[in-house]
Amino acid sequence: MPGTVGRVPTPPTAPGPSPVSQVTAAMLGHPWADTVLGPSQQWDPAVRALVDVVLSSPVPMALYYGDQFVMLYNQGYSELIGDRHPDAIGQPAPEVFADLWHTPGVGDVIERVYRRGESFLQRESVLPIDRHLAVTGDHAVFTRGHSPARDSAGRIIGVLTVAAQTTQFTQQLQSLSDFAAALSGTLTLDDVARVTLRYMLHSFDADRVVLAVDDGPAWRMVRRLRGELLDEADERLPPLWRPTGADSPAPAVRTARSGVPYFVGDGQPLRDNAVDRHDQKIRALAALPLRSSVIRGGLSVSYQAPHGWSAAERALLAASAELVGQAAERARRFETQHGTAQLLQRSMLPEQLPTLPRLRVAARYDPGVDGNAAGGDFYDAFLLPTGELGVVLGDVAGHDVQAAARMGQVRAALRALALADPRPDAVLAGLDRLVASLGTETGTQELFVTVAFGVVDSGRGQITLASAGHPPPLIRRCAPDGSATAEYVELPAGAPLGLGCRPRTTTVAFLPGDTLLLYSDGVVERRRQSLTAGLDGLAVAVAGAASGDPRALCAVATGAVSGATEDDVAVLAVEYALRPSRSASMEMPAEPTAPSRVRHWMTAKLTDWQVPEAVIGAAVLCTSELTTNALLHAGTAARVVIDLSAERLLVSVADSGTRGAVTRTQTDTLSSRGRGLGLIEQLSDAWGTDPTVRGSTVWFEILLPPQ
Template sequence: MAGTGGVSSSMLPALPSQPRPGRPSCADLVAATDWSATRLGRRDRWDQAVAATVELVLASPMPMAVTFGDDFVLIYNDAYADLIGTLHPAALGRPAAEAFGDLWPSPGFGAVVEEVYRSGQPLLEAETQLTVSRTEEAFLTRAHSAVKDSSGTTAGVLTVAAVTTQVTRRLQNLGELTARLAGALTIDDVARVVLGYLTDSFDVDHCVFAVDDGTAFRSVRRIRGEVIDEADERLPPVWKRLPDDDRFPPVAVARSGRPSFVPDGEPLRDVATDRHERRIRALAALPLRTPSLAGAMTIGYRVAHTWLPAERALLSAAAQLVAQAAERARRFEAQHGTAQLLQRSMLPEHLPELEHFRIAARYAPGVDGNAAGGDFYDAFRLADGRLAIVLGDVAGHDVRAAAVMGQVRAALRALALTAPEPPAVLAGLDRLVGSLGAESRNEEIFVTVVYGVLDPADGTITLASAGHPPPVLRRAGVAGEPPTAELVKVPPGAPLGLGGRWQTGQVRLEPGDTIMLFSDGMVERRGRPLNDGLDALVAAAAAATSGDPRNLCSMATAAVPGPPTDDDVAVLAVERAVTRSRSDTMRVAADPTGPSRVRHWLTARLRSWDVPEPVIASAVLCTSELTTNALLHAGTPAQVEIDLNAERLLVSVADTGTRGSVIRTHDGMGSLSSRGRGLGLIEELSDSWGTDPSVRGSTVWFEMLLRGSTKSSAD
């Protein structure tokens, strides 16, 4: 649309030029475009009002566009170019219907501009979603107003867009926070969810979650770019005590109940514990207050930051949700922590150590992560030198199931130490379970057990099953052949308490073979046949990186796809070693020099065993990370154990701190994301790794395959 004023080129204002890396500015493109082929006509003849509007658009930092004439010729600025992505620069100077294609006639887009052009009335749109050719969708609010030429005639439509993508994303993240907090059962769970939300939604450099712990406060934080992520989802959070000092923002706001917002300064100068906190310039601290809990959450930036009213309101709303979730978690822990401790205390704290056999076990609670259950395992030496192995399942997920489990496990030991043959042991357990059911006038006690006796002289295992799933046998590959796995053929027998009769089957472990006993929670999945789970477990065992029992126990917990049932999971694995392994242990005091001393000890020990230098370097790095994490978390001594044979190096780091729920492990079967680089290094350098709970703490371990490159195994 040409103007009628006949403005000469000398009268036109200079168009601003703000070139961006890799592309010319929109002002440069407007200046270089031949407008004579459009409704606007030659640029030196543009109406003065039209030219002034174009100048305003191109100079604005806000996303702005203007369309002229009946075909809505499009001119826009650099900020608007960012919104439309790859449609720029082809869209500039073209009719809008051609530039936007199918987007222009879509509801709420082109029709709005056409209506303002016809009526001359301004219009403010509600928030809309713009999807052009961007990898992410944009959310924005648009204001449209008619552009008049010098004669007062409507020449086009000016559109100003206020991008609300960040606000909308934050509101969406607040909804996701609500959903995730609903599934957070422990304070550890709440900490991970909160710190993840603050990091993702506000793109912070530093955030802290703190709660009262009796007479003091404890906190866990997340820092941008830190090597060790103190709230990694696969390890218990690294809690630290906060001094009883109101100079610490979390302590101050937790006690006062009033939020604090520092836009610029040194809010942590007097209390900073490291360089990360000393660099924080802007800090928001929000109280978490309920009738039974006091705490705080803080977010910080390394640059000045204006805390706008909308952002403050959003943080306050999030703090209220977090406080309620933390209070629920505290009540849950108080109600169920005793049950979990009862469950784990009934399991053996240590498994037997044999010259040519390695044993490992793993127990994971049901869905809620804390309720007591009836799964159990055991392994113990018999009077004649043989090894008894057992895995059982008492139906139920309460303290009563755990109590019955404890009675059955204790009775099994007593029976096996007197007359260890499987049929006799199961017959005695059958009478016990029947008696317990009659005593409680409850005929619904349901107990299954698989029990075996291993002869270390030749690796023969005599097995009997009372209604339990058959074990998995992993055969090591012979003469370069790949490993295989199968279900052990054990004669089926009735569950305990039904007066059944049991027969035995035998299997022999050759060097390198591993047998794995497991509960049905390992293979049961909602809506899928049990055989599907069994097949998946067998396939995963055959494909495992090694037959090491700890690796197989870890692998088994994640071998079957699909959402697990509410049932507990227990697994016990025994491997017949190809050769004897070498092992050593170091106890590390809880002081800053601990990781350094572990590095020196591990390096010296592995070199003395002729382990290749690349393996030593990787193992030392991973062990240092785990030791640091254990000492930071528990504040108690840690124990580092190494076990080396011809096939692999196994390193474990145990602490005695109080841990949260059991964490599923990584075994090479799938990928796991991590914010911290510490666990990322372990994932990269090891062949498998995992976390195992115990009665008194937790153990984190990793395995490195040697692939025939070491002479370290003992003869």
Template sequence: MAGTGGVSPSQTPTLPTQPGAMTPGRIGCAEIVRDLAWEHTPLGPRDRWDPAVTATVELVLTSPMPMAFCFGDRFVLIYNDAYADLIGTLHPAAMGRPAADSFGELWRSPGIGGVVEDVFRSGQPFLEPETQLTVVRAEGTRPEQAFFTRGHSLVRDSHGTIAGVLTVAAETTQVTRRLQNLSELTSRLAAALTVDDVARVVLGYAMASFDVDLCMFAVDDGNGFRAVRRIRGEMLDEADERLPPVWKRLSDDPHAPLVASARANRPSFVPDGEPLRAVASDRHERRIRALAVLPLRTASLKGSLSIGYRAAHTWLPAERALLNAAAQLVAQAAERARRFEAQHGTAQLLQRSMLPEHLPELERFRIAARYDVGVDGNAAGGDFYDAFRLADGRLAMVLGDVAGHDVRAAAVMGQVRAALRALALTEPDPPGVLAGLDRLVTSLGAESRNEEIFVTVVYGVLDPADGTITLASAGHPPPVLRRAGLGGEPPTAELVKVPPGAPLGLGGRWQTGLVRLEPGDSILMFSDGVVERRGRALNDGLDALVAVAAGASSGDPRNLCSLATTAVPGPTDDDVAVLAVERAVALSRSATMLVAAEPTGPSRVRQWMTTWLREWTVPEPVISSAILCTSELTTNALLHAGTPAQVHIDLNAVRLLVSVADTGTRGSVIRAHTDTMSSRGRGLGLIEELSDSWGTDPSVRGSTVWFELLLRSTSD
């Protein structure tokens, strides 16, 4: 590896004799890589390389800068022509061989192999300052002192696993950092699941690596194109970075550089002029003088990436090559993301279409549920919930889990849920319903010749007259019961003592348990994905869930569902389903407003809310906070979803609950503290600070963001 790692000149390693610049007739590294028998190396056949590894190798071979990629823990070398000039007579034998075998004792010299091994094992990139390297340019010539800056970065494969180390030797720190950023771009793009994710990564990379005044990223959208941009000086905080980018549809103008480059699959570089004058949408674009536009083209995607400066800029060959390499990586990532979105959307639609779109509304009981896809979000799962009225006025409530994360699991789930409804509407007694489901699962297993269908269910019947719930469990975790506390005592929570029963399909017998909800109490059913984590005991997860329920600011079911999904830290490999029911202390008052997707929407919501809340004699401090938060959420929904929004307010003796629902695809809203004022992240910061609790609920048709304000807090 070029460089000394801080070794003093007297100890500077001397690399083998250099053959000089590449001469006609000399075989290039790209040809060697093409013809090498890789099946005999740790990388295996080239057609089976991981896409991220392939992209890294292509980047190395096309770069004009000396670059080497050390693959795996044996550090198998792949390098380019510029790097071959540095290692001299070790080339071409070093290609495709472990670095230690090729370099011999030199690999163990200070600042050579040890640096690469440290980066690989520590997972931390390393950028060395300018260091000396003694080289011999050609046989018979005197040794010379050359100066290089080396950057070592991790390369991860498309699964996020460390694949190797990319080393760049450059003569300027700026170029080295750009190439290191390109390596980091590869890693970040590998983790980008959606086109929105790709856009965020690309815009951040371009602004940081090239210090540009304008960056735009465009992809085809039907017969046209849509684009997102970033400009210099735009204030962005953590919440802004995570919010969905604001896309703008581009006019199909042949003079538009982004559109022209995408359609012709041809790059363009303007060093000075007014490249965006004919299509500029504002002063930021009109002021651009130098513009580079790179096409993004794959088998199923067209797009373009552009960066621009307000001053004249010479696009040097090295910079063009770097931009071209970045564009290729971005195009591959965007195509992957588009395929993921299509598959993810299908899986989500299949999953959610099997779940109830609306839950029953009872006079003195409130119900909420939530379903979050686990694993990679790209497969339908078997978790389900349901709640429905029975013929005698009681409420049936169920939460179940079919093992598996595929279409088959979702299909079994749909059959079990439909059968449970049919059985419960005929004879709602829990043991009888579970016995009927047991026969169904046994039949499905025999029909498919698969005895491994594993289904668990907890099923209960709530009597609204006295709040009693008759429960039975078929191998499912028991629900959590939250007691509101009496006479000022703090709330408590515990697992309901339900007699254990065998999972469905095993021919078991089931007994019932009885629990009574007093006013203010809540019950929470959940799937095992809520409490199970790798490497942790199940009881730890159950204890954490019980503690979170007891510490909740209220027993509101929507709040409990939101808290339950994050009660146990760490990622889960399973789907997550929760269903909560609260017995209200008193009847609540509610109102709903449908807001059109137009600029006057937020102001109309503010007037409507003010009228209702003052009529209900809500304290003024609560009204002010509620209106401010609702206005921000409504603006966010109309801006990012682009569909009408539905605002719902619900007031009882202890709290005000507000929800804003849309039918768009703006993605999940995240919790984030915002320390600086910005154009969009401010809303989330306000809700975080002003509300007692808040969350987001994905649904079949869009998402709902809600917040809760406790009325008693106004007298504290």
């Protein structure tokens, strides 16, 4: 197999840079612009992250990129391929290993993983290495794991290989290859925590795994226990981090502070800081620091029985901690940039949408794949002097601060124009002149803006719409028998703003039970898929939604078309309710007794509203789980809102997203978190999470039985 054949080089005797720095420098200094990888500064973020993992790993690793399998590898691999290094850097593997590529178990394995996208483990492969054969009289034995490498859009771009000269821990080595590939796709510390806890628990067959990272002067930790019931529902919420003090005795924090790993084979390593019965049973523990320049952290793995930490297992743990440290460092940098960009983005969007007796409005915005930059998608809804409702959704091309600033200008100008003259064609004509003026002022012809604007007249039961190059609006219509259809409004799209747009209006019926959906092109456009397929997929998903509730439809719309999108996604929905809904809210303080108070308040309110008893029980149980999650995760006060219509009960819990210090009465409630979220999945008809300007909102919907 490539990367495991050749003479092991003799260690250098002359003073100079270490072999690791030599190999890394050779890799970074290679003229990649002359290869299919292209200039390093233009590499896809996921590819760049994967290269960082390869070069920083103490375990022999190599990346075979593209159809030519161009080679990029680390110090460990350079030793395995012997005198084929350094000429192998940036060269196609079939040429570097021309004498071996067509041998069974060599090139065919790499090609199969690349073509099929399936991981492959080669256990105890015997291959001749000259030096090993001369010294021992036998061939070297290798275990090699191969995994498909993917870019930010999920496309397979190569093969990642991990190799080691050992006959032990074969499954861990295969998992390590998959682990490195999974970490390369993480963006946030929450993502890193999910992947790390899942891998460490299963690969090492551990009873308890803890990840700790610095949080200002203090720390925060997240753990996973063997047998803990966690499902897909749990993965849709952020991991449950526990805040802890700066001088915490927790092993993961101690090793993070000292930078020194330590191992306990048999004892009571958590005797002084056990938080529950699970910690009290631990007898063996390994704790390793995360090596990073921008984040401090630690990783611990523990067992309830004595456990001998062999040299090979310690090396595997060290390699895993090294990968986690690199991923955590990237995540911390990303979150810093992402937080600034998203705060700018969301601060230019309305914090609250109008609340009307018969018109219910909801919106959702999700950043694209990168998420590092502010985008130009925007939405708005506002009351007009005539008493009608103006709704708009637009897209300013670009993913930078300038695009966000232009988006703010366009949104503000549109509202001002609509308040003066709400006719959609007049509003868009005025915006066209503004955008043209901005383009002239900045001296650019690349200002590309699309907008759909409508006026909802519930008194007349109609909507008047106009579009400037935007995707067609979609209306979900509800029949008397409860069935639903979805139809696109036949609306002349016209030219984008700034190009002499001459918009025309279309007026369609908008009756009780109908829901209007405006969306950006990121909802329906996918690479290697026609726009028609995306539009059809959106219509089918909206028609098949459990209800026409706008919040639920926004969630349905953002996930209607399969595949990753590199664009931002914005959705705005307006429902014309059959009857006015009743709503109530409660401010929940950041106190341990708050969830209990919410349960009593909600039970009394829904009973007074004569909601069926079965619905009350399910709703209170789900709300209790969400309020507990908001209290433990966000650590701040939260706002609980219940909204009851003739068709459904909608409950939302909004927090401000900061991680404060919260006094908990029972830490054992954390172990049931997965089961609680599983109940939400089972008891509600729809649920999801919506980011807001200053935090996040988790909501669920329960349909009511017909009267």
